[in-house]
Amino acid sequence: MFRPRYFFGETFTGMRRNFLMFFTAITTVAITLFIVGFFLIVVYDIQGILTSIKSQVEVAVYLRDNITDELKTYLESEIKGWDEVAEITYVSKEQALEKFRKENEGSEILKEVQGNPLPASFELELKSPEKVEQIALRFLDKDGNFIEGVDEVIYGQNYVQKLFQITAITGSIAFLIIIMLLLATVVLIFNTIRLSIHARRKEIEVMKLVGATNWFVRIPFIFEGFFEGFIGSLISVVLLYFMANYLLIRGEKAIADTMHVKELAILGSNSVILYIYAGLIVLGGLIGIFSSTFALKRYIKI
Amino acid sequence: MIEFRNVTKIYADRTAALKDINLTIKKGEFVFIVGPSGSGKSTLIKLLIREIPVTNGAIYVAGRNICNLKTSRVPQLRRNIGSVFQDFKLLPNKTVFENVAFALEVIGRPAYVIKLQVPQVLKLVGLEHKMSSYPHQISAGEQQRVSIARAFVNRPPILLADEPTGNLDPVTSEGIMKLLSRINLIGTTVAMATHDKNIVNSMRRRVVELEEGELIRDQKRGVYGI
Numbered sequence: 461m462f463r464p465r466y467f468f469g470e471t472f473t474g475m476r477r478n479f480l481m482f483f484t485a486i487t488t489v490a491i492t493l494f495i496v497g498f499f500l501i502v503v504y505d506i507q508g509i510l511t512s513i514k515s516q517v518e519v520a521v522y523l524r525d526n527i528t529d530e531l532k533t534y535l536e537s538e539i540k541g542w543d544e545v546a547e548i549t550y551v552s553k554e555q556a557l558e559k560f561r562k563e564n565e566g567s568e569i570l571k572e573v574q575g576n577p578l579p580a581s582f583e584l585e586l587k588s589p590e591k592v593e594q595i596a597l598r599f600l601d602k603d604g605n606f607i608e609g610v611d612e613v614i615y616g617q618n619y620v621q622k623l624f625q626i627t628a629i630t631g632s633i634a635f636l637i638i639i640m641l642l643l644a645t646v647v648l649i650f651n652t653i654r655l656s657i658h659a660r661r662k663e664i665e666v667m668k669l670v671g672a673t674n675w676f677v678r679i680p681f682i683f684e685g686f687f688e689g690f691i692g693s694l695i696s697v698v699l700l701y702f703m704a705n706y707l708l709i710r711g712e713k714a715i716a717d718t719m720h721v722k723e724l725a726i727l728g729s730n731s732v733i734l735y736i737y738a739g740l741i742v743l744g745g746l747i748g749i750f751s752s753t754f755a756l757k758r759y760i761k762i
Numbered sequence: 763m764i765e766f767r768n769v770t771k772i773y774a775d776r777t778a779a780l781k782d783i784n785l786t787i788k789k790g791e792f793v794f795i796v797g798p799s800g801s802g803k804s805t806l807i808k809l810l811i812r813e814i815p816v817t818n819g820a821i822y823v824a825g826r827n828i829c830n831l832k833t834s835r836v837p838q839l840r841r842n843i844g845s846v847f848q849d850f851k852l853l854p855n856k857t858v859f860e861n862v863a864f865a866l867e868v869i870g871r872p873a874y875v876i877k878l879q880v881p882q883v884l885k886l887v888g889l890e891h892k893m894s895s896y897p898h899q900i901s902a903g904e905q906q907r908v909s910i911a912r913a914f915v916n917r918p919p920i921l922l923a924d925e926p927t928g929n930l931d932p933v934t935s936e937g938i939m940k941l942l943s944r945i946n947l948i949g950t951t952v953a954m955a956t957h958d959k960n961i962v963n964s965m966r967r968r969v970v971e972l973e974e975g976e977l978i979r980d981q982k983r984g985v986y987g988i
Contacts, residue, residue, distance in 0.1 A: 466867060666851055669811065670912065671840035672868035674833075 471681035481656035489692025492645040497700045499723040503634040508723035512629040517589040519615045522581040527609040547585040654755035689748020763789040769819035774975040779805040781975045792946045797972035803955035814875040844913030848925035857892040883915040903934035923954040959986040
């Protein structure tokens with residue numbers, strides 16, 4: 461016995477007659493979800509920056525000057541076979557000197573350089589930067605000395621480990637904060653909707669006493685909760701959209717220009733920002749429905 | 763029509779509101795349930811509409827034990843029992859017409875039935891000229907008439923009234939009693955809880971007296987006190 465005209469009628473009459481409660485609920489949803497959305501964008505960008513820094517982690521394998529061509533070719537093909545290595549580049553003594561000259565153009569140091577003191581090297585780019593230490597260890601033999609032909613392996617030992625710790629910590633802190641924000645959002649919205657239902661408990665009592673079924677009582681309230689959540693989240697998305705496109709985007713442009721970060725929430729090639737928007741709207745609607753359903757439980761039990 | 767068999771009600775705080783009540787009310791009867799405050803009158807009425815569950819015993823309405831009624835069947839029970847309360851329980855933001863119509867809407871009656879039946883029942887209670895007033899714009903007696911109209915608009919076979927004149931002056935109360943008698947004359951079974959001595963004495967109907975949860979008197983054409 462679904463009677464849309466009655467249910468929609470009741471829903472809208474209810475909203476009009478309790479406009480203040482309706483307005484409060486929508487504002488609460490809009491503001492809390494806006495904060496959640498804003499935070500999601502910021503966290504995503506921070507993670508993007510950290511990932512980009514991580515991917516720039518390289519391993520430099522310096523070779524002895526007296527290394528034979530056979531050994532060099534053997535090492536190169538061996539390293540190429542490792543799964544963790546994305547790319548290997550050979551830098552000869554001459555190229556190293558060229559690079560050094562370019563980097564220190566006009567400096568006094570160049571005058572001090574006689575001959576070519578720079579070693580040849582392999583530069584490794586990694587698929588999984590977290591494994592940098594294991595890879596570096598492969599260049600050591602059982603006694604802890606470098607294997608034949610290798611003079612030294614450099615990968616920014618201390619700095620890399622710290623960076624990974626920081627990313628892990630910021631990641632879990634961000635996760636915790638988002639969970640807490642969501643919890644606060646749910647509690648706040650639930651309470652607001654509960655108050656608006658409490659204000660109409662007499663109506664519910666009368667409905668139950670004249671023989672309305674539970675679903676008949678419930679449906680207008682669930683519609684109302686859904687509308688409050690839906691409209692509130694829609695407002696939060698509109699606010700977020702304007703803020704993202706006029707304010708946050710400038711920050712992202714600056715980050716993209718200076719740090720070459722590809723994974724950004726708004727500018728990024730993937731549509732993270734759209735997922736955030738859609739997620740907020742779905743979340744708003746669901747919170748509205750569940751809040752009104754649970755808040756009703758107490759009053760419907762007559 | 764209504765039968766209580768060894769009904770006992772003990773509330774969660776262990777106070778016994780009703781003790782082993784046996785009572786039969788026939789179809790078309792008018793019964794006063796009297797007794798001082800706290801004697802169990804309201805409990806009796808709340809049990810009948812399954813607002814609260816019984817602790818022990820059985821209550822039959824129209825031959826059916828309502829104590830083991832499924833929750834989903836309770837609305838059906840209430841559609842057959844009109845209830846009137848001391849505090850009227852009108853919705854302040856609905857007009858007189860809407861308050862009565864509400865009772866039909868929530869049980870899924872179509873609009874044309876509502877348009878037909880609401881003015882009819884408002885005429886019966888003498889309020890056809892106040893259909894678009896709000897509850898706060900009419901007197902207490904008129905408000906109680908609206909609540910009787912709401913209880914009766916669905917033409918239930920049973921009407922329960924819990925102290926319907928508790929908030930009204932004697933003259934207004936008399937009007938309400940005339941209205942309830944009229945509803946009873948149409949064939950509705952009426953049970954009314956009250957501690958209004960004058961009303962009971964002037965009506966001379968069946969009187970059931972409760973004291974501390976026990977049924978101590980059941981008289982065919984009784985008065986309030988012995």
